[in-house]
Amino acid sequence: MRDANRLKEQLRDAVAFGRLIEAEETLAALREEYRANQTAFTPGFIKDIKQLGQQAGIKRTLKDVFGYDCFRPGQEEVIRAVLAGNDALAVMPTGSGKSLLYQLSAKILGGITLVISPLISLQKDQVDALNEGGLRATFLNSSLDYEARAQRIRGLYRGDFELVYAAPEGLEQSLGQLMENLDIRLIAVDEAHCISHWGHDFRPSYRNLAHLKDRFGSVPVLGLTATATPAVARDIAEQLGMISPFVYRGSFFRPNLRLYSIKKGGGGPNVRDAILSIVSARKNQSGIIYCLSRKTVEATAGFLKERGIRAAPYHAGMAPGDREATQEAFRRDDVDVVTATIAFGMGIDKSNVRYVIHRDMPKSVEGYSQEIGRAGRDGEMSDCVLFYSWADVLALERFTDGLETSLAQTQQGQIRQMYSFADSASCRHQALARHFNEKIEPCKTSCDYCSGLDVMSEAPVKKARQTPPVKYTAPQASDAGQEDAEYAFGEIKKLRKQIADQNKVPAYVVFSDATLRAMAQYRPQTEEQMLALSGVGLKKMEKYGQAFLQALRTM
Numbered sequence: 001m002r003d004a005n006r007l008k009e010q011l012r013d014a015v016a017f018g019r020l021i022e023a024e025e026t027l028a029a030l031r032e033e034y035r036a037n038q039t040a041f042t043p044g045f046i047k048d049i050k051q052l053g054q055q056a057g058i059k060r061t062l063k064d065v066f067g068y069d070c071f072r073p074g075q076e077e078v079i080r081a082v083l084a085g086n087d088a089l090a091v092m093p094t095g096s097g098k099s100l101l102y103q104l105s106a107k108i109l110g111g112i113t114l115v116i117s118p119l120i121s122l123q124k125d126q127v128d129a130l131n132e133g134g135l136r137a138t139f140l141n142s143s144l145d146y147e148a149r150a151q152r153i154r155g156l157y158r159g160d161f162e163l164v165y166a167a168p169e170g171l172e173q174s175l176g177q178l179m180e181n182l183d184i185r186l187i188a189v190d191e192a193h194c195i196s197h198w199g200h201d202f203r204p205s206y207r208n209l210a211h212l213k214d215r216f217g218s219v220p221v222l223g224l225t226a227t228a229t230p231a232v233a234r235d236i237a238e239q240l241g242m243i244s245p246f247v248y249r250g251s252f253f254r255p256n257l258r259l260y261s262i263k264k265g266g267g268g269p270n271v272r273d274a275i276l277s278i279v280s281a282r283k284n285q286s287g288i289i290y291c292l293s294r295k296t297v298e299a300t301a302g303f304l305k306e307r308g309i310r311a312a313p314y315h316a317g318m319a320p321g322d323r324e325a326t327q328e329a330f331r332r333d334d335v336d337v338v339t340a341t342i343a344f345g346m347g348i349d350k351s352n353v354r355y356v357i358h359r360d361m362p363k364s365v366e367g368y369s370q371e372i373g374r375a376g377r378d379g380e381m382s383d384c385v386l387f388y389s390w391a392d393v394l395a396l397e398r399f400t401d402g403l404e405t406s407l408a409q410t411q412q413g414q415i416r417q418m419y420s421f422a423d424s425a426s427c428r429h430q431a432l433a434r435h436f437n438e439k440i441e442p443c444k445t446s447c448d449y450c451s452g453l454d455v456m457s458e459a460p461v462k463k464a465r466q467t468p469p470v471k472y473t474a475p476q477a478s479d480a481g482q483e484d485a486e487y488a489f490g491e492i493k494k495l496r497k498q499i500a501d502q503n504k505v506p507a508y509v510v511f512s513d514a515t516l517r518a519m520a521q522y523r524p525q526t527e528e529q530m531l532a533l534s535g536v537g538l539k540k541m542e543k544y545g546q547a548f549l550q551a552l553r554t555m
């Protein structure tokens with residue numbers, strides 16, 4: 001037993017420090033020990049080991065399938081709750097990695113994980129990315145014809161898929177009945193705030209989800225949302241019929257987003273020129289520019305194009321085909337900048353968006369938070385520049401004319417809150433967190449108020465003034481090393497684009513910007529070194545690793 005105890009401690013250490021191979025070897029040794037001397041293992045001891053074994057399995061899957069070395073805050077806690085069979089609710093900000101909660105669980109649970117998501121265009125993206133990582137996923141929604149649906153459903157019965165996305169509308173129809181006979185082990189409800197009347201985006205189709213627990217027996221339900229005050233969170237749990245759910249509220253503070261706020265008019269810079277210099281200082285980087293009206297969307301895109309920027313517009317007034325073309329070009333990095341009305345926010349998950357500019361003030365702090373949430377989803381530093389003015393407030397208020405009185409009042413209140421947020425002299429991250437009932441210290445470095453940074457100072461015309469704040473400096477790298485890394489980054493980015501086009505997937509699905517940065521910085525020379533980088537999993541190593549290794553060797 002002394003041996004077993006020692007092994008258990010060794011296993012605990014190995015798991016805690018992510019030494020997964022050692023963890024597996026230790027588990028094997030423990031198994032042997034158990035076979036030799038079963039009676040010495042108490043039930044409590046066995047339970048501990050099983051738990052540690054599961055933790056090792058979770059971490060292993062995180063690396064093998066997703067390529068990540070460590071969890072982001074909250075991810076592991078929620079996954080463990082779900083794997084233990086509990087209902088759970090995750091309230092975590094945009095871009096914090098909520099999808100991983102059900103994707104990783106799906107891999108470990110076996111059977112099928114059903115994911116309800118309202119965003120049909122996002123389903124295809126996610127399925128593509130998952131298949132790249134070796135997770136067998138599919139989706140069923142109205143974009144498929146009858147035959148394609150039937151084929152996928154047959155696949156589900158055959159056990160071809162571990163995860164299936166469906167829209168909430170689908171559950172009402174025959175699909176719902178078919179689903180009831182499948183081996184479903186987890187139901188994830190994405191954008192769960194849509195079920196609540198108190199939330200900012202209630203959707204009637206989410207009413208279909210009220211009886212999930214009754215229909216699918218004891219299958220655990222996991223709700224996910226980026227915007228829920230404590231009251232909305234309680235409402236979600238109740239509407240979904242959750243039984244004493246594990247609730248995780250993440251922090252809304254995202255230090256990799258640098259927030260800037262610039263007042264328009266009154267001797268300040270001309271907005272159009274200001275935007276041009278911000279965009280020009282970020283050549284070949286992806287960005288989104290939100291505008292209030294379709295007219296400014298078109299005008300801004302036109303203006304940037306005339307100056308040689310690869311920009312395209314996106315708004316509800318365009319023909320669906322044109323809109324899709326813009327979105328697709330952006331996904332593939334064929335267009336760098338999309339100018340859009342707010343409608344562009346929801347359908348897109350592109351991890352390398354390096355900046356979001358609000359040409360005009362958004363109509364609520366929730367909306368602002370969702371929109372800047374499009375930036376920096378890979379964790380790299382990204383800039384969020386908000387232009388605002390009192391004239392924007394008046395323009396937005398005109399949209400509330402003709403609304404029913406109480407709704408108009410709510411919206412006007414939100415507009416003014418947004419203005420005070422934009423105009424306040426305090427840490428912007430702190431103010432944003434406060435809006436969601438969270439108390440944080442001033443960010444010190446990630447907003448213009450705390451850091452004194454001026455986003456305009458990096459404009460190319462004023463380059464001589466000082467080192468631009470937006471430079472990815474590794475602490476120990478020399479300037480020359482930094483230049484080399486920049487060069488390598490540019491080169492492997494081109495390679496990524498080639499590979500992505502050949503495989504007909506968006507570039508970031510191959511490897512994220514953050515992963516390319518790491519490659520450029522550390523120059524891995526062997527498969528092993530490559531696998532050690534965040535974002536490189538087994539499947540991707542197999543598929544793309546060699547091409548990148550070769551490119552790096554020749555630099």
Ligand SMILES: Nc1ncnc2c1ncn2[C@@H]1O[C@H](COP(=O)(O)OP(=O)(O)OP(=O)(O)O)[C@@H](O)[C@H]1O
Nearest residue numbers: 068070071072094095096097098099100226351377
């Ligand atoms: N542990 C991790 N380490 C590194 N990157 C991660 C990790 N988990 C998730 N990511 C990456 O974070 C990005 C955002 O994740 P995801 O799309 O799940 O966000 P989300 O929380 O669902 O946001 P939204 O509310 O906007 O839908 C993705 O590119 C994902 O691959």
Ligand SMILES: [Mg+2]
Nearest residue numbers: 095098099190
């Ligand atoms: Mg999401």
Ligand SMILES: [Zn+2]
Nearest residue numbers: 427443447450
């Ligand atoms: Zn700050």
